[in-house]
Each structure stands twice: as structure tokens, then as C-alpha cells.
Amino acid sequence: MPELPEVEVTRRSVAARLRGATIxxxxxxxxxxxxxxxxxxxxAGMRIEELDRRGKYLLxxxxxxxxxxxxxxxxxxxxxxxxxxxxxxxLGVHDHFELKTSFGVLRLHDPRRFGAVVFAGSLSDPVAxxxxxxxxxxxxxxxxxxxxxxxxxxPHRVAIKQVLLAGRAVVxxxxxxxxxxxxxARVRPTRAANLLTKPESVRLHAAIQQTxxxxxxxxxxxLRDFHDASGSAGLFQNHTKVYGREGQPCxxxxxxxxxxxxxxxxxxxxxxxxxx
DNA sequence: CACGGATCCTGATGGC
DNA sequence: TGCCATCAGGATCCGT
Numbered sequence: 001m002p003e004l005p006e007v008e009v010t011r012r013s014v015a016a017r018l019r020g021a022t023i024x025x026x027x028x029x030x031x032x033x034x035x036x037x038x039x040x041x042x043x044a045g046m047r048i049e050e051l052d053r054r055g056k057y058l059l060x061x062x063x064x065x066x067x068x069x070x071x072x073x074x075x076x077x078x079x080x081x082x083x084x085x086x087x088x089x090x091l092g093v094h095d096h097f098e099l100k101t102s103f104g105v106l107r108l109h110d111p112r113r114f115g116a117v118v119f120a121g122s123l124s125d126p127v128a129x130x131x132x133x134x135x136x137x138x139x140x141x142x143x144x145x146x147x148x149x150x151x152x153x154x155p156h157r158v159a160i161k162q163v164l165l166a167g168r169a170v171v172x173x174x175x176x177x178x179x180x181x182x183x184x185a186r187v188r189p190t191r192a193a194n195l196l197t198k199p200e201s202v203r204l205h206a207a208i209q210q211t212x213x214x215x216x217x218x219x220x221x222x223l224r225d226f227h228d229a230s231g232s233a234g235l236f237q238n239h240t241k242v243y244g245r246e247g248q249p250c251x252x253x254x255x256x257x258x259x260x261x262x263x264x265x266x267x268x269x270x271x272x273x274x275x276x
Numbered sequence: 277c278a279c280g281g282a283t284c285c286t287g288a289t290g291g292c
Numbered sequence: 293t294g295c296c297a298t299c300a301g302g303a304t305c306c307g308t
Contacts (some may be wrong), residue, residue, distance in 0.1 A: 002301060002302090003301060003302090006301075030285095033284070033285095033302095033303090033304090036286090056302080056303095070302085070303090071301090071302090072301090073285090073301055073302055073303095074285090074286080074287090074300085074301075074302095075299070077287080094286085110283045110285095111285080111286050111287065112284085112286050112287085112300090112302095113284080113285055114284070114285070114302060114303080116293060116303090136283075148277080155277080155278075156278075156279095157278080157279090158278080158279065162279095165302090165303090166303090167302095167303085174301055174302070175301060175302085176301060177301095207289095220302075222286085223300080223301065224287095224300085225299090225301095226301075234293085262306090264280095264282095264299095265279085265300095265302095266299085266300090
């Protein structure tokens with residue numbers, strides 16, 4: 001499910017309510033992608049000082065460490081009251097991690113369990129660095145520039161869409177937004193990354209920033225089950241130009257949108273608007 | 277290093 | 293209705 005916009009929407013929906021909360025207890029369901037890395041109850045008593053994000057990782061900054069939360073393909077967070085009418089019910093079959101805090105109950109719901117919650121002593125801890133070090137620049141941050149992205153494409157002769165997904169040239173662009181961004185930039189997804197021209201890299205850079213920012217503003221993309229921590233669905237799925245629109249007329253030229261497979265993932269594009 | 281493919285897991289969907 | 297194959301928003305690991 002979640003690409004960068006969905007994680008950011010999740011972060012925003014949780015941050016204001018959990019900042020300053022003290023962890024009271026921890027409950028776990030089935031194993032996630034990676035082990036937590038500490039005794040669950042060792043988190044009790046720690047305080048959540050800030051909620052940050054790096055790529056698709058949500059970072060719960062604690063006074064004695066950090067929890068790195070990844071939503072995988074099907075994860076979402078839910079935040080409910082600790083007591084009262086809106087209080088959390090017992091853990092469901094797909095609830096695999098729960099933090100009871102003084103300000104509310106935070107749960108990770110993740111049917112496919114590709115998600116993860118990992119504790120590290122700090123962001124410079126090897127545990128955290130192993131996950132974060134390889135990530136490319138933040139698409140909405142100052143390190144992401146058209147020249148930097150152009151240079152990052154140079155070592156790669158594979159299709160540009162796959163390079164976007166790999167997260168080294170820029171982080172956070174997943175399968176939906178990769179198709180959208182390439183359409184907006186008028187670059188064919190199959191183009192060899194190292195053959196991207198400078199003008200194209202300028203267009204692609206702008207398309208990435210614009211598309212992700214817009215998706216965040218719209219609350220992300222809800223295809224089937226994404227919701228922010230308060231339960232609200234996103235709206236961006238109503239505005240995709242190519243993703244999920246195989247056979248439908250292109251917004252710009254009316255030619256049918258095509259679907260191909262690249263690396264076992266679907267790619268959508270317009271063969272006229274994205275001629276090469 | 278770069279690349280392609282298998283892999284983790286569950287649920288929805290479509291063909292027969 | 294059941295059964296089977298395929299596909300789904302991610303990302304790592306392994307062999308070449």
C-alpha cells in the first residue's frame with residue numbers, strides 16, 4: 001500500500017496526538033518482517049518526543065531510542081482513545097503491534113505482514129543505519145535536485161521506472177507514483193535510465209515533487225484499505241492519469257492507456273504522450 | 277557493482 | 293459452490 005505520501009499522511013495524523021505521550025505497555029501479534037529487536041516491555045516508560053519520517057519509514061523518536069515503523073504493502077496505523085467510547089477493542093487477527101500510551105493506543109494493522117517495527121538505540125545505531133543508510137534523498141527535501149537525479153541515473157542501463165522504484169536516485173516513489181510521475185514528465189517507463197536527457201530529468205524532478213506533494217495534500221491514495229490513523233481514506237486514486245487505467249483514454253491525447261509488466265510489477269503509460 | 281528473479285504473507289478476483 | 297492461478301501499494305537477498 002503505502003508509498004511516501006501515505007506514510008507522510010499517517011505521520012501527520014498521529015504526530016499531534018502522540019507527541020509527549022508515555023508508553024504504558026506493548027502488545028504484539030504475529031511476527032512481522034523483522035524482529036522488534038528488544039523486549040517489548042522494555043519500551044514501557046519511554047516517552048514519544050517526536051514523529052519523523054525518512055522515506056517510507058515512520059520514525060517514533062523516543063527519549064531512549066527510536067522505533068522505525070514500515071508499513072510494507074498492506075500496513076496502516078490506527079490511533080484510538082485509551083479509554084472511553086472510542087477506546088480500542090481487542091487485537092484483531094491482523095493487528096501485529098500495539099503501543100498503549102498515555103495519550104492513546106497506536107496499532108499497526110498489516111494483513112500481509114511485510115511491514116516492520118524495529119527498535120534502535122538511536123538513528124546512528126547500526127540497526128537503524130542498516131535500514132536508512134542506503135536510502136536516496138527525500139523528494140521534498142533540499143538534497144533532491146534535477147542535476148543530482150540526472151547523475152544518479154547514469155550508472156543504470158535498466159528501465160527508468162525500475163530505477164525510480166529502487167529508491168537510490170530518490171526515495172519514496174512506489175509503483176503507483178512511478179507511473180504517474182513518468183506520465184507527467186512525458187518519459188516512457190522503459191527508457192534506459194542512463195539515457196535520460198537533461199531536459200527530461202528537469203521535467204521528471206518537477207513531476208516527482210509536484211505529484212508527491214499533491215498526493216500528500218489529498219490524503220494519499222486509497223486503493224482498497226489505506227486509511228490514516230484516524231480512519232480517513234485518501235483521494236488521490238480519483239486523480240491518477242494512468243495508474244489502474246488500462247484501456248481508458250489518455251487524459252491528454254485520448255489514446256488508450258497501456259499496461260506492461262516490469263520486474264513483476266504493473267506499469268501504466270500512454271504510448272503517444274510518452275513516445276520515448 | 278549492476279541486474280534479474282525468488283521470496284516473505286494474506287486476501288481479492290477471475291476463469292473454469 | 294469450489295478450486296486454482298494470478299495479482300496487489302515493498303524491499304531484501306542471492307546468484308550471475
